[in-house]
Amino acid sequence: MKLALAQIEVRTADRDGNLDRALSAVADAAERDADLIALPELWNVGYFAFEAYERGAEPLGGPTLTRLADAAREHDIAVLAGTIVEDLAESAAAAADVPDDEGLANTAVLFDSDGTRRAVYRKHHLFGYQSAETRLLTPGESLPVVDLLGFRVAVTTCYDLRFPEQFRALADEGADLVVVPSAWPYPRVEHWRTLPRARAIENLAYVATVNGSGSFEDADLLGRSTVYDPWGTTLASTGDEPALVTAEVEPERVGRVREEFPALRDRRDY
Numbered sequence: 001m002k003l004a005l006a007q008i009e010v011r012t013a014d015r016d017g018n019l020d021r022a023l024s025a026v027a028d029a030a031e032r033d034a035d036l037i038a039l040p041e042l043w044n045v046g047y048f049a050f051e052a053y054e055r056g057a058e059p060l061g062g063p064t065l066t067r068l069a070d071a072a073r074e075h076d077i078a079v080l081a082g083t084i085v086e087d088l089a090e091s092a093a094a095a096a097d098v099p100d101d102e103g104l105a106n107t108a109v110l111f112d113s114d115g116t117r118r119a120v121y122r123k124h125h126l127f128g129y130q131s132a133e134t135r136l137l138t139p140g141e142s143l144p145v146v147d148l149l150g151f152r153v154a155v156t157t158c159y160d161l162r163f164p165e166q167f168r169a170l171a172d173e174g175a176d177l178v179v180v181p182s183a184w185p186y187p188r189v190e191h192w193r194t195l196p197r198a199r200a201i202e203n204l205a206y207v208a209t210v211n212g213s214g215s216f217e218d219a220d221l222l223g224r225s226t227v228y229d230p231w232g233t234t235l236a237s238t239g240d241e242p243a244l245v246t247a248e249v250e251p252e253r254v255g256r257v258r259e260e261f262p263a264l265r266d267r268r269d270y
Helices: 015-031 050-056 063-075 088-093 158-162 164-172 189-203 251-260
Strands: 002-007 036-038 078-087 104-111 117-122 145-148 151-155 177-181 206-210 213-215 220-222 226-228 234-236 243-248
Touching: 002 015, 002 206, 002 226, 015 036, 015 063, 015 243, 050 078, 063 078, 063 104, 078 088, 078 177, 104 151, 117 145, 117 151, 158 177, 158 189, 164 189, 177 189, 189 206, 189 226, 226 243, 234 243
Parallel strands: 002 036, 036 078, 151 177, 177 206
Antiparallel strands: 002 243, 078 104, 104 117, 145 151, 206 226, 213 220, 226 234
């Protein structure tokens, strides 16, 4: 399976431009014969543009996700639509599967290549360090894992990387590919390199981190979208400029590695 990570430029107050860049990345990935493309965290409004969250919020059936579902269908490619600010009340009014009926959430949606919504993940761990996320957003509760392209695919979001228990829970559900939409800024480059590699090694699974590119008033995104294999080896990566990162990933490799090095079987309960 060919995986593509769309490290697009994210600009504040440019939702139309951000969407155009996202749609262009989907088309580009399809031309490169990718099977799945992933977008960054809150790419449409910009993670650090906290004042734009409420006015930029949409339900699951809103225009941004609808356009990306259409693009998945048009280009015959599965799309992880990064994350958007979801209006939970509007989603509930449309009879969507939501855990609460009010507030906002940082929500990732995975579409199959026919535009079918396969998974909805709402960020569990809200970032409290120099961020308004804990004040503005409602944390998610569910941890969906879905069969897609031969993998058991799961999604986490950015700050979730710091919480290994979440990744172990996903491994217990059979996840062998975890995709992580993010908006990770400078100066925490070493954290960005170390944490996903550790999550891959610990769980003997592929971990793919897709970050944005761009500058905000108080932060610069560091890019470096990367695919790690089940040994923690880097398969593909990039710098901090806009890029489309691609890598071949194989579900059979996860099984071989877990059989060769059965650390998950050797666990003890405490």
